[in-house]
Each structure stands twice: as C-alpha cells, then as structure tokens.
Amino acid sequence: MPTLIxxxxxxxxxxxxETPLLWALREHLGLTGTKxxxxxxxxxxxxxxxxxxxxxxxxxxxxxxxxRAVTTIEGLSNTGDHPVQxxxxxxxxxxxxxxxSGQIMRAAALLAxxxxxxREEIIDAMSSNLCRCGTYPRIIRAVERxxxxx
Amino acid sequence: MSGTTHPSxxxxxxxxxxxxxxxxxxxxxxxxxxLAQPTSRAVNAWVTxxxxxxxxxxFASAEMGQGxxxxxxxxxxxxxxxxxxxxxxxxxxxxxxxxxxxxNTGGILxxxxxxxxxxxxxxxxxxxxHARRILIHSAAQAWRVRPGxxxxxxxxxxHRASGRxxxxxxxxxxxxxxxxxxxxxxxxxxxxxxxxxxxxxxDRRDIPGKTRGGTVYSIDxxxxxxxxxxxxxxxxxxxxxxxxSDTRAxxxxxxxxxxxxxxxxxxxxxxxxxxxxxxDALDVExxxxxxxxxxxxxxxxxxxxxxxxxxxxxxxxxxARGNAPDAIxxxxxxxxxxxxxxxxxxxxxxxxxxxxxVDPDGRGAEVWLGTQSQTVSIAAAAQALETxxxxxxxxxxxxxxxxxxxxxxxxxxxxxxxxxxxxxxRPVKVMWTREDDIRNGxxxxxxxxxxxAVLSPEGRVTALRHRVASPSVLAFAAPQRWAAxxxxxxxxxxxxxxxxxxxxxxxxxxxxxxxxxxxxxWRGIGWGPNLYAREAFIxxxxxxxxxxxxxxxxxxxxSSPRGLAVLDTVVAMSDFGRPPPRxxxxxxxxxxxxxxxxxxxxxxxxxxxxEIRVHRFWAAVDSGIAIHPKNLEAQAEGGIIFGLxxxxxxxxxxxxxxVQQANFHDYEPMRIHEIPEVRIRIIESGAxxxxxxxxxxxxxxxxxxxxxxxxTGKRLRQMPFTPDRVKQALST
Ligand code: FES
Ligand code: FES
Numbered sequence: 063m064p065t066l067i068x069x070x071x072x073x074x075x076x077x078x079x080e081t082p083l084l085w086a087l088r089e090h091l092g093l094t095g096t097k098x099x100x101x102x103x104x105x106x107x108x109x110x111x112x113x114x115x116x117x118x119x120x121x122x123x124x125x126x127x128x129x130r131a132v133t134t135i136e137g138l139s140n141t142g143d144h145p146v147q148x149x150x151x152x153x154x155x156x157x158x159x160x161x162x163s164g165q166i167m168r169a170a171a172l173l174a175x176x177x178x179x180x181r182e183e184i185i186d187a188m189s190s191n192l193c194r195c196g197t198y199p200r201i202i203r204a205v206e207r208x209x210x211x212x
Numbered sequence: 213m214s215g216t217t218h219p220s221x222x223x224x225x226x227x228x229x230x231x232x233x234x235x236x237x238x239x240x241x242x243x244x245x246x247l248a249q250p251t252s253r254a255v256n257a258w259v260t261x262x263x264x265x266x267x268x269x270x271f272a273s274a275e276m277g278q279g280x281x282x283x284x285x286x287x288x289x290x291x292x293x294x295x296x297x298x299x300x301x302x303x304x305x306x307x308x309x310x311x312x313x314x315x316n317t318g319g320i321l322x323x324x325x326x327x328x329x330x331x332x333x334x335x336x337x338x339x340x341x342h343a344r345r346i347l348i349h350s351a352a353q354a355w356r357v358r359p360g361x362x363x364x365x366x367x368x369x370x371h372r373a374s375g376r377x378x379x380x381x382x383x384x385x386x387x388x389x390x391x392x393x394x395x396x397x398x399x400x401x402x403x404x405x406x407x408x409x410x411x412x413x414x415d416r417r418d419i420p421g422k423t424r425g426g427t428v429y430s431i432d433x434x435x436x437x438x439x440x441x442x443x444x445x446x447x448x449x450x451x452x453x454x455x456x457s458d459t460r461a462x463x464x465x466x467x468x469x470x471x472x473x474x475x476x477x478x479x480x481x482x483x484x485x486x487x488x489x490x491x492d493a494l495d496v497e498x499x500x501x502x503x504x505x506x507x508x509x510x511x512x513x514x515x516x517x518x519x520x521x522x523x524x525x526x527x528x529x530x531x532a533r534g535n536a537p538d539a540i541x542x543x544x545x546x547x548x549x550x551x552x553x554x555x556x557x558x559x560x561x562x563x564x565x566x567x568x569x570v571d572p573d574g575r576g577a578e579v580w581l582g583t584q585s586q587t588v589s590i591a592a593a594a595q596a597l598e599t600x601x602x603x604x605x606x607x608x609x610x611x612x613x614x615x616x617x618x619x620x621x622x623x624x625x626x627x628x629x630x631x632x633x634x635x636x637x638r639p640v641k642v643m644w645t646r647e648d649d650i651r652n653g654x655x656x657x658x659x660x661x662x663x664x665a666v667l668s669p670e671g672r673v674t675a676l677r678h679r680v681a682s683p684s685v686l687a688f689a690a691p692q693r694w695a696a697x698x699x700x701x702x703x704x705x706x707x708x709x710x711x712x713x714x715x716x717x718x719x720x721x722x723x724x725x726x727x728x729x730x731x732x733x734w735r736g737i738g739w740g741p742n743l744y745a746r747e748a749f750i751x752x753x754x755x756x757x758x759x760x761x762x763x764x765x766x767x768x769x770x771s772s773p774r775g776l777a778v779l780d781t782v783v784a785m786s787d788f789g790r791p792p793p794r795x796x797x798x799x800x801x802x803x804x805x806x807x808x809x810x811x812x813x814x815x816x817x818x819x820x821x822x823e824i825r826v827h828r829f830w831a832a833v834d835s836g837i838a839i840h841p842k843n844l845e846a847q848a849e850g851g852i853i854f855g856l857x858x859x860x861x862x863x864x865x866x867x868x869x870x871v872q873q874a875n876f877h878d879y880e881p882m883r884i885h886e887i888p889e890v891r892i893r894i895i896e897s898g899a900x901x902x903x904x905x906x907x908x909x910x911x912x913x914x915x916x917x918x919x920x921x922x923x924t925g926k927r928l929r930q931m932p933f934t935p936d937r938v939k940q941a942l943s944t
Contacts, residue, residue: 077485085485089440094432095425097612099561100646104876107561135425142424150423154415154842157850158277159422160561160612166423189885192876194561194613195277196853198884200846 064128068093069137079125084108086124087134095135095163099192106191109164109171110134116171135163138170146170149208157195165191169205173212181206253384255346256391257311258288258339265367265381267294271336272304272312272321273328274584275418276614277850278905279843280328282416284336286839287329290409291340291402292347294380295367301417306586306606313587318693320587324619325737326804326903329839333901334398341396349390351378366408404837404898413842418610430582430609431565435639438567439468441632442487443642444477444494445652448869449730450502453477461490470494471635478632484643505869507728509555512866513658517552519723520662520681527679527721528699531709534717536664539675543666547756550662551745553931555655555864556734557873559881562612563649568593568629569639576603577633581626582611584618592623596630615854616733617654620689650879651871654689655864656734657682657727659704661745666717671757673768675717678708678746680738683727699724703732707739707910710746712775712803713768729866735854736909739804744859744913744931747800751918752927761799761918762788774834774897775801778810781832781893786812795827798919802911806902807835811852811911814888815919819942822935826856826888826916833892833907836899844904845892851908852890857882859913859931 063074066083068091075086082101087093087110099107101120108119111133112126138144146169156162165188172179172187179187184205193201250264260268271284285301288294304312304321313319316331344364351369352359355376362371369378383389421427446452456477458470466486471478477496481487519525540546567580575597583589586608594601611618625642633640644652659682666675685703687694694701701722708720734740754764762783769775779801782788791797795816802809814828833848861880865872873879917928926941 077483081485085483088432089434089484092434093425094428094434097429097561098431098563100876102646102875102877104880105561142420147423151415151419154419154846156277156416156419156422157279157846158561158611158613159418159427160429162422163425185885189883192561192881192883194559194615194854194881196850196857196882196887197846198853198887199849199890201884 064124066124066127066132067130068132069134075124077124080123082120083110083122083124083127083132084119087119093134093136097160097163099161105161106164106168107161109167109191111167111171114171114174116168135167138167144170145208145211146173146204149204153200153204153207155197155200155204157197161191161193165193165201169201169208170212172205173209177212178209179205251384253389255343255389256339258336259292259343261380261384263381263384265298265379266300267292267298267380268300268302269294270302270304272307272314273332274323274586274608274611275303276323276584276611276618278328278847279416279840280323281418282414283329283839283843284332286409286414287333287336288340288343290407291337292344293364293366296409296414298367298380303608304586305608306590309587320585322585322587323614324584324616324733326807326905326907328903330806330900330902337401338396341400342393345393345396346389346391347380347383349393350383350386353388353390354378354386410837410839411841413840416843427610429562429612430567430580431562431612431643433567433580433609433641435567435569438639438641439480439482439636440484440487441478441480441629441640441642442484442491443628443644443648444479444491444496445648446475446498448502449504451498451500453496454499455497457495460493460495464490464493469636471632473628473631476628478628480632480636480640488645502869504728507866507869509658509864509866512728513552513554513660516658516681516725517550517660519725520660520679521550525723527723530700530705530720530722532719533715534675536675536677536717536719539666539717540664540677543675544669545667546664547667547753548662548664549749549752550660551748551929552661553659553741553744555658555729556858556862557650557653557655557864557879558613558615558617558734559879560611560613560615560617563644563646564625565641565643566625566629567639567641568626568633570597570630570633571603572637574634575599577630578605578607579626579630580607580609582609582618584611584614585620588620589623589626592626593630596627597634615735616737619733646876647874650873650875652730653864653871654730654732657685657729657731659741661741663745663749665749665753667753667757671759673715673753673764676710676715678720678742679723680705680708680721680742681723681725683725683731685731685733688727688731689733704738705742706737707742707803708746712772712801712808714771715768735851736804736906739802739906739910740855740858740913741931743800743802743910744917747802747914748917748927751914751921765799765801769801774808774899777895777897778808778832778834781895782810782812782830785832785891785893786814786830788812796919796923798915798917798922800911800914800918802907804903804907804910806899807833807904807907809833809848809907809911811915813912813915813919815916815923817920817923817938822937822939822942824860824916824920824933824938826860828891829856829888829915830891831893831908831911832895833904834895834897834899835902835904835907836897837901838894838896839901841894844894847904848892848908849890851906852912853882853887855909855912856888856916858909859916859933861932861934863932863934
C-alpha cells in the first residue's frame with residue numbers, strides 16, 4: 063500500500079499503485095483544491111508539487127509519489143499567505159477560479175526554482191496551464207509581483 | 213420571503229475541509245469552534261443582520277466567474293448604507309421567483325445574457341433602501357423619536373439632534389424591529405452624487421477562497437456513503453444500448469453495479485477510478501439507427517451556406533425597417549458577401565458533475581449542481597422524480613465556468629444523478645470526463661451569413677439585408693420557450709438588428725435549418741457570429757465606397773452618441789491605422805444588448821505557416837454605470853481572450869454523427885503565450901448598467917479579419933481563421 067506524504071502528513075492509501083495521484087488526493091484524502099480538468103496532462107488544473115517540482119497529478123501514479131513529498135494548494139501555506147497567493151489576491155486574478163489552484167502551484171514552483179524570472183520565462187512556465195476565463199494577463203502581473211518575494 | 217442559501221453545505225463538507233485546514237495548520241478550525249453564536253435577524257428577503265455587526269446580503273444570480281458575488285451585494289449595500297467591510301455575501305440556492313427572479317431572464321433565477329447587474333440593479337437598490345428604512349424605523353422606535361429625524365452613515369444609525377448612535381448590528385438585538393415601513397419608491401433612492409460604494413473596486417469576495425483551494429465546485433462535493441457514476445454514452449446522439457456485456461466491468465474491485473439506462477450505461481462504484489476503469493471495460497453494442505448518423509459538419513455547412521444564399525428560401529424576419537429587399541432589387545450598386553462560422557465548444561474548465569441524494573420515498577432529493585438557473589434545475593429535478601419542486605433541496609454550486617454550457621443544459625446529468633441515486637438508494641455523483649464533455653457537448657452551431665447592401669452614389673449604405681442560416685438554438689435548448697417564440701430565435705439572431713446604425717432599409721432574417729448536433733448559446737451568443745459577419749462586411753462596403761473603416765462607421769453611427777464615443781475612443785487608444793512595420797490594424801464596432809463596444813486588433817501573419825499573431829487588442833466599452841470598474845475590465849478582457857481563442861483556434865467537426873475532438877490536444881483553447889496585450893477603457897455614459905461578461909467576444913472576429921485584410925488584401929470569410937484556412941485565402 064503506497065504511503066503518501068501530503069502537506070507534511072503521512073497517509074497510506076488503499077488504492078492500486080497505478081491510481082493517479084489526482085484521485086488519491088481528491089477522493090481518498092478529500093483534498094479537492096486540486097482540480098480535474100482533462101486527465102491527460104493537457105490543462106494543468108491538477109498541478110501539485112512533488113519534492114518541490116510542479117507535476118500533473120493526473121499523470122502521476124501514486125506509486126511514483128510513494129515516500130516523496132507532495133504539496134497541494136491546501137498545504138502551500140498555512141493561512142493562504144504564500145507570496146504567490148498574496149499576489150493573486152492583490153491582482154484579483156481568479157474569475158471562476160477552477161484553474162487557479164493549478165496556476166498558483168505552477169507559479170510557486172517556478173519562483174522557487176527561479177526567483178527572478180523574465181516575462182518570457184513566466185509565460186513559458188505558465189503555458190502548460192489553461193484558463194478558459196481569460197485571466198492570463200493578470201496571472202502574468204501576479205507572478206511578476208510575487209517574484210523576488212519568495 | 214423565504215429562500216435558502218449555502219450554510220447547510222458546511223455540515224457535510226466539514227470533514228473534508230477540516231482535514232484540509234488541519235493539514236495546513238488548524239487555525240481556521242480553532243477559530244470556528246471558538247465563535248459564540250450571535251443573534252441574527254432577517255430584515256427583508258435579501259438582508260440578515262447579526263448582532264455582531266455582520267450584514268449578510270444575498271444575491272440571486274449564480275456565480276460562474278463573473279463576480280456577481282461582489283457587484284450585486286455592492287448595489288444593495290450602497291442603498292442600505294452598510295459598512296462594506298462588515299458585509300458577508302451569500303448566493304441563493306433557491307427561493308420564490310416573485311421575490312428573487314431576474315426580470316431580464318424571464319423572471320426566474322437564471323443567469324445568462326450578461327443580465328445580472330442589468331436585471332437586478334433596480335431590485336437590489338430598492339431592497340437596500342427598504343432594509344435601511346427598517347433600520348431607521350426600528351431605531352426611531354427604540355429611541356422614541358420620529359423616523360424622519362433619523363439618518364444613517366455606513367454601518368451606523370444616527371439621531372443627530374440627540375447625538376444618539378446605533379450600530380447596524382445592535383438592531384438585530386433590539387426586542388422588536390419595525391418591518392411595517394412605507395414602501396420605497398425610486399424617489400427615495402440615493403442620488404448618484406451620494407454613492408460611496410458603487411464605482412469603487414473593493415476586492416472580490418470569492419477570491420481568497422479561490423487562491424486556497426477552498427472554493428467548492430459541484431465536482432468537489434462529497435456526501436457520506438456516496439457512489440460515483442461514470443457513464444458510457446452513445447457514440448452518436450440518439451443511439452441506445454442494445455446489448456451490454458458487463459462481466460469484465462463488474463470484476464473491477466469496488467464496482468457496485470452496472471445499470472442500463474435508455475440513453476446510456478452507468479457504472480456505479482465506490483471510487484471514481486473504479487467507475488471509469490469499469491466503464492472502459494464495458495462492451496456495449498449501440499443501435500445504429502439515429503438520424504444524426506449522417507451529420508457531417510463539412511457537408512452540412514455547405515448546405516447551410518447555400519440556404520443562406522438561396523433567396524427563394526423564406527427566412528423568418530427578425531428585424532425589418534423600411535423595405536430592404538425592394539431597395540436591393542432597385543439598387544444601382546449592390547454589394548454582396550458571404551461569411552461562415554463553424555461549431556465551437558464551451559471548454560469550461562470544470563467538466564459537468566451532479567450529485568443527488570434521493571429520499572427513501574423516492575419523491576424528494578437533495579441536489580448539488582453548478583447551474584446557471586436554480587429555478588430550471590429544480591423544476592428539472594422535480595420532473596425527473598415526478599414530484600413537486602418543494603421536495604427538492606437544492607445547492608447551487610460555484611461553477612467552474614459557464615459560458616452558456618450550464619444554462620438550461622445541466623438537466624441531463626442532473627436527471628441521471630437523480631435516477632441512479634433513487635435506484636441505488638444511496639447518494640450518487642455523476643461525473644463526465646473531458647472526453648464525455650466534448651463528445652456530448654452542446655455546441656454553438658455553424659452559421660452562414662449572406663449579406664447584401666446598397667451603396668448610394670455618395671457612398672452611403674442605404675440598405676442592408678443580413679440572412680443567417682442555422683438551426684434554431686432555442687428550439688433545442690428551451691423547447692417551451694420556443695413554442696411561444698413565433699420562430700424568432702433570440703439565441704441565434706440577436707445582434708443582427710443593427711439598431712445603432714442608421715440604415716433606412718434594413719432586414720435581418722433567419723433561415724431555420726434542421727439541427728444536426730446538440731446546440732446551445734456560447735459566450736457572446738448570436739452576437740459573436742453575427743457581428744463578425746456584419747462588421748467584416750462593413751469593411752468591404754468601406755472599400756467599395758472608397759471610404760475607410762472608421763469614416764464609414766462614424767457615418768453609420770451618426771445618430772448614436774454612445775456608439776460614436778466607443779468608436780472614437782478605441783481609434784484614439786490604438787492610434788488606429790498606424791501600426792508598427794509588418795503589422796496591421798482592424799476595427800470592429802460591437803454591441804451586446806444595451807452594452808456598446810469597439811475593438812481594434814493589431815496583427816501580423818506568418819505567410820509560410822498561415823499563422824495569425826494578435827499582438828495587441830484595444831477595446832472601449834460602455835456598459836452604462838460601472839458598479840465595479842475593475843471587475844468590468846476583467847470581464848471585458850476575459851471576453852476578448854475567449855473570442856480570440858474561438859476565432860483563431862476552435863472548431864468542432866462531426867463526421868458520421870461522431871464528434872471528432874476528444875480533449876484539449878485537439879480542441880485547445882488559447883494558452884498564455886498566445887494572448888495579445890489587452891487594453892480596455894471603460895466609458896461611463898451614465899446609462900443604466902448593462903452587462904460586460906460577453907461584450908468582449910463579438911468585437912473580436914471582424915477586428916482580426918479586417919486587420920488581416922489590411923495586411924494582405926484577403927478577406928477571411930470563415931471562422932475559425934486556422935493556419936490552413938489563412939493559407940488558402942492567401943493563395944486565392
Ligand atoms: S487534469 Fe491533469 S493536466 Fe488536466
Ligand atoms: S479562472 Fe476560470 S478557468 Fe481560470
């Protein structure tokens with residue numbers, strides 16, 4: 063039975079090893095902040111961190127996450143005050159909000175690896191995440207705002 | 213007066229959220245537990261006061277990203293003189309339409325057509341003024357003074373003569389409040405000069421939750437003892453399962469049952485992964501007799517175009533002024549053109565999901581659904597269970613995008629959840645995968661536009677005829693409304709009427725064709741396709757008349773000061789017609805109901821690949837009084853990106869009745885690296901507020917097509933302007 067370390071806590075998940083991490087998080091652990099958009103690695107709605115790197119939870123079998131640190135939107139900060147989350151509020155990014163957990167996790171991973179990205183690097187990193195509401199201009203502004211604060 | 217909002221949701225979500233928050237530190241849980249229960253008191257149908265000073269304001273539109281959770285309560289808070297920092301907002305789950313219905317959407321709880329602020333503006337103002345009056349009368353009674361001597365400041369009731377003050381919250385603790393107050397008339401409402409809140413930009417109330425993963429969408433709902441249902445849906449609309457072998461499916465651990473429904477085969481399981489794995493293991497043989505088997509978007513569009521062109525085919529008049537056909541027959545100089553659009557899919561980021569928990573007697577249920585209409589969904593649920601609406605306990609969930617996908621249409625998945633829950637005697641969540649959502653989508657239908665105009669010797673447009681050929685969207689989406697509509701399809705034809713343009717002889721008509729796919733409204737509704745065709749045609753007329761895109765529109769808008777204002781503004785913003793090297797500008801005027809806008813696209817083109825790049829997009833928007841200008845800007849911006857995405861990239865094709873696209877690899881909305889820089893200017897004309905959620909879409913099509921013409925001399929006559937099609941246009 064794979065053991066998941068999610069937001070600093072350990073769980074053993076009673077599921078087949080090839081079960082996507084997305085469903086383990088959402089259905090087994092009740093962490094529904096991580097969203098299902100395509101199930102195919104195409105939209106980024108399910109983006110979480112695995113040992114600090116952004117991955118598609120829908121493309122990550124739980125066996126691949128066994129014993130590694132998973133961070134979801136719920137665990138990104140204690141009170142929603144990660145610099146990226148703060149910037150998201152300051153720039154008033156979300157509309158429907160459905161894509162935004164994934165966007166925030168992607169942006170947080172980018173800034174962790176590259177605290178001062180260029181605009182091009184921001185756009186390049188964020189291009190794996192779709193937003194149908196068209197919040198992209200504000201996403202770019204929010205990542206620029208958060209840059210340097212992480 | 214009754215009506216229900218969300219609090220009940222807390223109970224069943226408690227465990228999930230409790231865990232989530234504990235994992236993140238446990239602060240929220242502790243704070244909740246420490247809260248003592250303050251007294252609360254309903255002031256009227258919309259407002260509840262709490263003795264701790266909190267003012268709860270309800271709103272009846274459904275939130276799908278457009279920000280009604282903030283803009284609508286702001287209107288009420290303004291008139292009530294509530295302290296915005298003490299306001300909590302609550303979306304209405306259900307309630308009597310006489311109190312809560314939107315007069316602009318048939319008087320029911322229904323969120324569509326950018327009509328929330330437009331329809332509720334007067335209602336929320338009066339409700340706020342009414343609540344304020346109750347506070348004043350209640351305080352006056354407590355103080356034993358005349359109500360006329362009592363006034364308010366944000367959050368406080370004042371009696372200036374005696375210096376007495378009472379916080380709004382204190383009214384909740386009074387032994388008695390006075391609800392029998394004189395009715396509020398428009399004359400009692402604040403003059404605009406006294407507004408403190410409307411026109412400002414407080415943070416949207418929903419945004420903190422949406423940055424923490426805390427907002428609950430229907431797809432997130434979990435109810436104790438719930439089963440997950442995945443559906444095997446027919447490859448072609450209208451087919452039915454004739455033979456099902458489910459041995460392999462039933463062998464998947466966790467599968468509870470396989471149920472054959474008239475239109476689908478459902479797999480119910482303890483886990484979603486099991487439900488989908490078992491669904492994929494099903495072997496279903498479907499009927500092959502559906503008339504939709506012959507649907508073929510390419511062939512069908514050719515027929516649609518010939519129907520538009522064939523003037524012997526009668527059209528249903530949508531708008532007539534003067535006599536366009538006669539004027540065209542007699543016209544010395546008649547210009548004709550044709551434009552087409554292909555079907556598009558909503559691609560809302562949250563796939564459809566519905567949760568139902570049917571009562572033991574099978575005649576009532578608790579339901580969780582993201583829907584643009586609480587009223588229609590409750591009625592649909594009651595119908596599915598052959599019961600009455602009062603037996604449906606409804607939760608209208610935050611939607612992960614709507615765009616027209618959840619207007620009337622969430623009813624099929626809702627019905628399935630109800631029937632399966634009744635059958636299983638357990639709560640059931642039905643979910644669609646992205647593939648289900650696309651293959652069973654309700655698309656904006658293909659349209660063909662045949663346009664004719666008469667140019668006078670001075671180059672004026674004296675007659676215009678706009679024939680639209682397409683199936684009726686209303687007939688499919690809302691059959692009851694269609695029955696009373698006299699063949700006038702508002703969801704296809706609106707926008708063609710061109711009332712801002714002074715054209716003496718005018719006719720817009722609809723050649724109604726048989727439906728070949730499931731069809732629906734799509735952000736921008738008919739305005740998108742109709743204005744693409746008309747505004748691209750106007751540029752052709754400008755060229756034929758020896759005029760230019762701006763002059764001809766200024767002439768047409770001569771009697772529309774608001775129209776001229778948006779046009780002139782966007783021309784100035786963009787420095788229209790003076791693009792950087794190797795780029796070109798295209799302009800489009802646009803309306804969306806009472807909202808007016810104009811847009812300019814700056815494009816370049818890779819002639820080798822046929823790829824259009826939109827570098828910058830400017831828009832001027834007049835949607836009347838701007839309640840929350842920054843949110844309005846966000847809506848217009850989102851609409852422009854949505855429109856550009858559709859016109860550059862999006863196309864549904866159907867062959868042999870089967871939708872050819874399956875997921876975001878072959879139906880890919882615009883990504884962040886493809887967007888232009890967008891600049892919006894809001895023009896405050898002082899007109900009553902109208903919507904902004906869709907105005908961005910209709911201005912995009914012609915702006916880009918006209919820019920490509922300015923760059924290449926070629927007209928793009930079919931949307932989307934995909935690279936292959938652009939190359940084809942370049943080679944003609
Ligand atoms: S759900 Fe994982 S990338 Fe779309
Ligand atoms: S905010 Fe709606 S999809 Fe991004």
